Amino acid sequence: MDTFAALSQGLTIALQPINLLFAFVGVMLGTAVGVLPGIGPALTVALLLPITFKLDPAGSLIMFAGIYYGGMYGGSTASILLNTPGESSSIVTALEGNKMARAGRGGPALATAAIGSFVAGTIATIGLALVAPTVVDIAISFGPEDYFALMVLAFTTVSAAFGSSVTRGLTSLFLGLALGLIGIDLQSGQARLSFGIPDLLDGVEVTTLAVALFAIGETLSVAAAGARADEIIEPVKGSVFMTREDWKRSWKPWIRGTFLGFPIGAMPAGGAEIPTFLSYALEKRLCRKPDEFGNGAIEGVAGPEAANNAAAAGVLVPLLTLGLPTSATAAIMLAGFQQYGLNPGPLLFVTNPDLVWGLIASLFIANGMLLILNLPLVGLWVRLLAIPRPWLYGGILVFATLGTLGANPSLVELGMLLIFGLLGYVLRRYDYPIAPVVVGLILGPLSEQQLRRALAISVGDPLALFQSPIALTLYALSALALFGPLLFFLLTGRKAPVGADED
Amino acid sequence: MSDPRLSSTRRPDKAGFVIAFGLAALALVVGWDAWRLSSINAHSAVGPAAFPTIIAGGLALLAVATAAEALRRGEVERPRDEFAPMAWVLAGLVGQIVLLPLLGFSIATGWLFAATAKGFGRGPVWAHFLAGTVLCFLIYVIFAKGLQLALPAGPIERLM
Numbered sequence: 320m321d322t323f324a325a326l327s328q329g330l331t332i333a334l335q336p337i338n339l340l341f342a343f344v345g346v347m348l349g350t351a352v353g354v355l356p357g358i359g360p361a362l363t364v365a366l367l368l369p370i371t372f373k374l375d376p377a378g379s380l381i382m383f384a385g386i387y388y389g390g391m392y393g394g395s396t397a398s399i400l401l402n403t404p405g406e407s408s409s410i411v412t413a414l415e416g417n418k419m420a421r422a423g424r425g426g427p428a429l430a431t432a433a434i435g436s437f438v439a440g441t442i443a444t445i446g447l448a449l450v451a452p453t454v455v456d457i458a459i460s461f462g463p464e465d466y467f468a469l470m471v472l473a474f475t476t477v478s479a480a481f482g483s484s485v486t487r488g489l490t491s492l493f494l495g496l497a498l499g500l501i502g503i504d505l506q507s508g509q510a511r512l513s514f515g516i517p518d519l520l521d522g523v524e525v526t527t528l529a530v531a532l533f534a535i536g537e538t539l540s541v542a543a544a545g546a547r548a549d550e551i552i553e554p555v556k557g558s559v560f561m562t563r564e565d566w567k568r569s570w571k572p573w574i575r576g577t578f579l580g581f582p583i584g585a586m587p588a589g590g591a592e593i594p595t596f597l598s599y600a601l602e603k604r605l606c607r608k609p610d611e612f613g614n615g616a617i618e619g620v621a622g623p624e625a626a627n628n629a630a631a632a633g634v635l636v637p638l639l640t641l642g643l644p645t646s647a648t649a650a651i652m653l654a655g656f657q658q659y660g661l662n663p664g665p666l667l668f669v670t671n672p673d674l675v676w677g678l679i680a681s682l683f684i685a686n687g688m689l690l691i692l693n694l695p696l697v698g699l700w701v702r703l704l705a706i707p708r709p710w711l712y713g714g715i716l717v718f719a720t721l722g723t724l725g726a727n728p729s730l731v732e733l734g735m736l737l738i739f740g741l742l743g744y745v746l747r748r749y750d751y752p753i754a755p756v757v758v759g760l761i762l763g764p765l766s767e768q769q770l771r772r773a774l775a776i777s778v779g780d781p782l783a784l785f786q787s788p789i790a791l792t793l794y795a796l797s798a799l800a801l802f803g804p805l806l807f808f809l810l811t812g813r814k815a816p817v818g819a820d821e822d
Numbered sequence: 823m824s825d826p827r828l829s830s831t832r833r834p835d836k837a838g839f840v841i842a843f844g845l846a847a848l849a850l851v852v853g854w855d856a857w858r859l860s861s862i863n864a865h866s867a868v869g870p871a872a873f874p875t876i877i878a879g880g881l882a883l884l885a886v887a888t889a890a891e892a893l894r895r896g897e898v899e900r901p902r903d904e905f906a907p908m909a910w911v912l913a914g915l916v917g918q919i920v921l922l923p924l925l926g927f928s929i930a931t932g933w934l935f936a937a938t939a940k941g942f943g944r945g946p947v948w949a950h951f952l953a954g955t956v957l958c959f960l961i962y963v964i965f966a967k968g969l970q971l972a973l974p975a976g977p978i979e980r981l982m
Contacts, residue, residue, distance in 0.1 A: 370969055486887045490845065493880050497852055500877065504870040509862060511870060512855050535915070542911050542941045543903035709944030713935040713954070716911070720918060720931060721961060725971040733919050740915070748903065749837055767873040774868045 326448050329676025333684055338381050342681050345382035346688045349389020354397050354700045358534065358715055360390030361647040361757070365529040366718055368655055369726035376659040377674045381681040383652050384635075388440060388682065390648070391628050392689045395432040396700050399425060399620070400553045408627035411595045415612070415619030420553040422615050427561045431569045431617055432624040433693040434561075438570075439577040439625035440686040443632035446581050447639075448679050451668070454640040458665040463772035464783060468790035468797075470766035472587050473643050475797040477758050485801060487751045494742075495759020498523050499767075506771065518731040525654040526726050528760055529647070531736045532753050534719035536743020538712045543744070552704050569621040572602050576625030584633020587643055587796075594630045598622035632682065639663050639675060642765070647754040650761045837900075838892025845885035853878035910941030926976015927966075928959040 332338060352358045364383050371379040394409035399416035412432065419428040461469070478488030501512045502522030513519040561569065579601070580594040602622040603612045612619055637643040642664040644650035656663050661671065668675055693700070723736050746753060770784075777783030785791060856874035914937030921930035932955030939950045955978075962979055965971045973979075 370965070370971065373970070484891075486884065486891060489880075490841075490884045490888065493877060493884055494848075496877050497848060497881065500852065500855075500874050507862075507870040509859055509870045511859065511874065512852065538938065539908055539911055540903075542907040542938075543905075544901070545904040545907055707944065709939035709942035712942055713938040713950070716914065716938050717931050717935050717954070717958060717961070720915075720934065721965065721973075724927070724973055725965065728972045728974055730919055730922065733915075733922070737912075737915050737919070744908075748900070749841060770873065771868045774872075779868060 322448060322452055325452075325672060325676045326680055328673065329678070329680035330683075332377065332673055332677030333381065333681035337375075338378055338677065338681060339684065341378040341382040342385045342685050343688060345385020346389040346392075346685050346692060348382075349386035349391075350393040350396075350689065350692055350700060351389075351703060352386070353390035353393020353395075354703050355393075355706075355711065356397060356401070358537075359394075359648075360386050361529060361651050361754075362533040362719075363390075364648060364651045364655060365526045365533070366722035368526050368651070368658060369722055371655075372658055376661060377677050379659075380652070380655060380674070380678050381685075383655050384678060384682055385685045385688075387631060387648050387652070388628070388685050389689060389692075391440075391631050392433060392436050392693050393700065394627075395436070395620075395624050396429060396693070396697065397704065399428045399432065400701060401704055402553075408592050408595055408630070409624075410592070411599045411623040412620055412627075414599070415616050417553065418613070418615035419617065419620065424615060424617075425553055427565050427617065428615075428620050429697050430561050430694060431565060431621045433690060433697075435569065435573040435576065435621045435625040436628040436693075437686055437690040438573045439580060439629040440632060440689075441683065442574075442577045443581040443584075443629035444679065444682045444686065446585075446629075447632050447635055447682070450585065450636055451640050451679070454636060455665040455668050458641055461665075461789065462787060463769045463776065464787055465789045465793070467766055467769040467773055467784065468787075468793035469587065469641060469643060470762055470769065472793045472797045472800070473637075473645060473758070473762060474755075474766075476587060476800040477645060477755050478752075479800045479803070488755055491746065491751050491753070491755035492759045495756035496763040498528065498756070499760045499763030516731070518729060522764075523735070523760060524723075524726060524732070525651060525757070525761055527723055527732055527735055528739055529651055529757050530719045530722055531739030532743035532746070532756060533647075534715050535736060535740025536747055536753070538716055539740060539744040540747045541708075541712065543748075552701070565617055568617050571605075572598070572618045572622035573625040575601060575605075576622040577629040580626035580629030581633045584630030584645075585636040586633075587637050587641075587645060592627075594626040595623035598626040635679075635682075639667070639678075640665060642667075644758060644761065647757050650754075650758045653761055833897045835892040835895060835897050837898070838888055838895075842885045842889035842892065845881050845888060849878045849881035849885060852881060907941040907943070910937050914938050914941070922974050924976065926979045927962050927973045928955050928978050929976055930974075931958040931961075932956075 333342070348363060349360055352360060352363045363386050367383070371382070391408065395412050395416065398409040398413035399420050402413050402417040416428045416432065419425060474492055478492045479485050499522070501519055503510050503520050510520055576594070576598045579598050583594040583597075599619055599622060602618040603609065606612060606616060606618050608616070634646050634649050637645055638649045638653060642653065642662060644653045653663060661667060661674070720733065720736065723732055726732070743753065746756070773784060774781065785794070852874050856871045856878055859874065860869065860871035862869070914934040917937060918930045918934040921933060932951050935954030935957070936947045936950035939945075940947050944950070959978060962973055963982070966973045966979075
């Protein structure tokens, strides 16, 4: 089907009043959780999974995507005004943005972040609509051995991209893979790692693990930090309107950020953090007034903010076309698809074109809503930052346990929430990334399925895994992702930039 | 935090060893389970034990790598964590599990709210407990009645 015909068909679905409402709720929630420290889009979507179980799939997924996009907008607000990035992809924004806010230029900083996000989000969503059908055409010919190689690539890049070292990333990933083993093996009917506990036969719920690692783990580590973590909110001073000079200095970084963010997000390497670091470095080099960098240069806000929104759209390419999540939020959105019995991948574009294209079209609408929500209403969001932390974290835990109980009202489930929460605290304390654990739990069983399917076709000959050119290419890329940082170090003598964790 | 210059002495990182030990233990558990499964006759080319074996192997390798890193890098200085606030939050979570079957969602979760707030330095506990219980009752009404979530009911919830 012609892309534009499909997209306009999708637009008629996205414009239905009920779906507009879902998109609106999504972007509101997303902005709010993006602004608030301690909760992010991944956690929010995880909490909403059990509640949306009975709702319409298209509407719920539109809402989840709105939360994802909204989180990217809201994260910048917290970065600029609080110097505490609400999201990891806004870490770089805090560098220049908070300096601008302290210099009384918080308004223009917020404006360039919001408009840049809108420009980048719109261009990147067009990119998503154009690229997705091509990827689908290629992916249709993938065999199980190619899918397995693709997942190996996702594993290695997720472990290498997040966290402070590859060993730590891989450790997190293998924890997730081990948790993914728990439960009944669907092919042989054997119970694995269940130790005779009936509640474990169904496996570990994605919701429970994500909520525990993100909400409980985060709360414990902030509580343990005590007075160490006090924050100062910078009031928004001055006009939110940008001057002619601000516009002149912003538009090129927006475009450059977009073209860094979208491709990197769309690669199975994924993540929104790396392009923000690259964009910051690029703008610093290109800026006419390099001495302003470090003291509040608007380019240092415009570029990275555009890059993280473009990457958010990019991440949806492998998610929708290959069923491959490359960030924690994408992993939980995959679980969202699965709860409706939908499997993202090339077939979804054939079996549920209305849903896929409705979702893509709704992203344009969400972007427009977010621009309106974030510019004139920024004062409203700032007030969220003033919620006292005891109440904020108390509320986070109430909703965390509510979401878990809603999915499965059992005390064992709450016990698992507690244990995984402690695990989340230990991971944070010793600098291990969180996202690979969640990705491992979701992708582990899927990759095992592909592996066994491939080996069943070859009657158990493992060499068959390495005979397809596609698979070989993907393995080469995986090796590059694992050993790339080492190579970078050997060639330049500097440590490669790594992404941070997202929640 | 991984800056090697932070370590003044060359003593190995104790936490790293503990983590390595934990990974090794996990590798053993997964490996033992895989060994148990491999003795069961599978009807396909690859049985349920193959994938766990790979994961157990990976975990064992990572245990060695973590131990090696702890030796090589030496002791890492980490900011001291305060125990009391954490204990309050944990008491909130454990208390909720204990109270839930008897007293229902609102009271149990109200306690969780109060204990967490106390952990973050905001008291008194009883006032937060009351406020939390009222709040959670409202949540119960919205979610259990409006969205038909099956939340555990107690004396307060049965009044409805």
